[in-house]
Amino acid sequence: MRTGAWTCVVVVFVGLCLAPAGCAASGKGLRIYWVDVEGGAATLIVTPAGESILVDTGMPGDRDPVRIAKVAKDVAGLKAIDHLIVTHFDVDHLGGAADLSKLMPIRRVYDPGDEGAVPQRSHDAYVAFRKTVPYTVLAPGDTVPLRAAEGSPPVRLVCLAAARKFIEPGPEHKANPIPASESPEYPEDPSDNARSTVLLLTFGNFEFLDGADLTGGLELRLVSPVNLVGEVDLYQVNHHGLDRSNNPVLIRSIRPTVTVMNNGHRKGCGPKTREALKAVDSIKANYQLHKNLAPGADNTPDAFIANFEPAETCKANHIEAHVAPDGSAYVVRIPATGHERVFKTK
Numbered sequence: 001m002r003t004g005a006w007t008c009v010v011v012v013f014v015g016l017c018l019a020p021a022g023c024a025a026s027g028k029g030l031r032i033y034w035v036d037v038e039g040g041a042a043t044l045i046v047t048p049a050g051e052s053i054l055v056d057t058g059m060p061g062d063r064d065p066v067r068i069a070k071v072a073k074d075v076a077g078l079k080a081i082d083h084l085i086v087t088h089f090d091v092d093h094l095g096g097a098a099d100l101s102k103l104m105p106i107r108r109v110y111d112p113g114d115e116g117a118v119p120q121r122s123h124d125a126y127v128a129f130r131k132t133v134p135y136t137v138l139a140p141g142d143t144v145p146l147r148a149a150e151g152s153p154p155v156r157l158v159c160l161a162a163a164r165k166f167i168e169p170g171p172e173h174k175a176n177p178i179p180a181s182e183s184p185e186y187p188e189d190p191s192d193n194a195r196s197t198v199l200l201l202t203f204g205n206f207e208f209l210d211g212a213d214l215t216g217g218l219e220l221r222l223v224s225p226v227n228l229v230g231e232v233d234l235y236q237v238n239h240h241g242l243d244r245s246n247n248p249v250l251i252r253s254i255r256p257t258v259t260v261m262n263n264g265h266r267k268g269c270g271p272k273t274r275e276a277l278k279a280v281d282s283i284k285a286n287y288q289l290h291k292n293l294a295p296g297a298d299n300t301p302d303a304f305i306a307n308f309e310p311a312e313t314c315k316a317n318h319i320e321a322h323v324a325p326d327g328s329a330y331v332v333r334i335p336a337t338g339h340e341r342v343f344k345t346k
C-alpha cells in the first residue's frame with residue numbers, strides 16, 4: 001500500500017485501532033521503513049507530526065539513493081529528509097548521503113564526529129556534503145529535537161552510545177541479572193563499527209533499538225553490568241546479522257518482540273546470530289530484508305522475508321512498521337508480499 005492511495009484499512013487488535021497515517025478518521029501514528037540497500041542500512045522514521053529521520057544511507061551511486069528517495073517520496077509521502085543520522089563512517093552507511101541530497105533535500109545531519117574515525121571510501125564526498133547543511137555531533141545522552149503532534153504521545157529519539165562512549169546509568173536503568181560471564185569472547189574491534197551510534201526511539205510504550213553495526217564486546221557494555229537499553233519492542237538486528245555482532249547477552253537482555261534484519265542476499269544473517277535470535281522466547285517474529293542464498297544458510301520462514309532474489313535482479317521490496325497513534329500496538333508489513341502481522345506493545 002502506498003501513501004496517496006491509502007484506503008482506510010483499520011486493523012482491530014484486542015480493541016485497538018491501528019489505522020495507517022493518511023487515514024482521515026484516525027490520529028497519526030509513527031512509521032518506520034527499512035529500505036532494501038542490499039546489506040547496507042537505510043531506516044526511515046516518520047513521526048506523527050510528519051517529521052522524518054533517516055538513519056543511514058546505503059552505498060554511493062544511483063542504486064541506494066534512488067531506492068531511499070522512492071520509499072521516502074512515493075511510499076512515505078515525504079518531500080525532504082528533516083534529520084539524517086549517519087551512525088558511523090562505513091561506506092554502506094554514509095555512502096549514499098551526498099547522492100541522496102541531489103534527489104531530495106536533507107535539512108540537517110548528525111554523526112558521531114570525526115575524532116578516532118576509521119573512514120572508508122566516500123568519506124570525502126560525505127564530508128563535502130555535510131559542510132552544506134547544519135551539522136551536529138551526536139553524543140551519548142543527546143536527543144534529536146522532534147516536534148510533538150497534538151493528541152499523540154511525544155516521540156523521543158535518544159543516543160545511547162556513539163564513538164565508543166555510552167550514556168551514564170540513571171535511576172531508570174537496572175542492574176542486569178544476566179552475568180557478563182555468559183557473553184562469548186569477542187576480539188577488540190579497531191574498526192569504525194565500534195564507533196556506531198546506538199539510537200533508542202520511544203513513542204508511548206513503543207520502543208525501537210537501532211544499534212547500527214556495534215560489535216559484540218561493545219554490545220555487552222550496552223547491557224552489562226547495567227542494562228542501559230531496557231526491554232524493547234522492536235530490534236533492528238545489529239550489523240546486518242553478522243556474527244561479529246548480536247551478542248546473545250544483548251538480545252537476551254533487551255528481549256524484543258520483533259526483529260528486523262537488514263541483511264543482503266549473501267551478507268549477514270550469520271548462523272550464530274540466527275541461533276541467538278531463536279533462543280530468546282520473547283521474540284514472536286524475525287523479519288529479514290533478504291533471504292540469505294548461501295547454501296545451507298539458516299533463514300527465518302519465507303513469510304517474514306521481503307526479497308528472495310540476488311542483488312542483480314532484486315526488486316528491493318521494503319519492510320514497514322506502523323505504530324498506533326497511542327503507541328499501544330504496531331503492525332509490521334511487507335507490502336510486496338501482502339504479509340502483515342499485528343503486535344501489542346509491551
Ligand SMILES: [Zn+2]
Binds near residue numbers: 040090093213240
Ligand atoms: Zn554496515
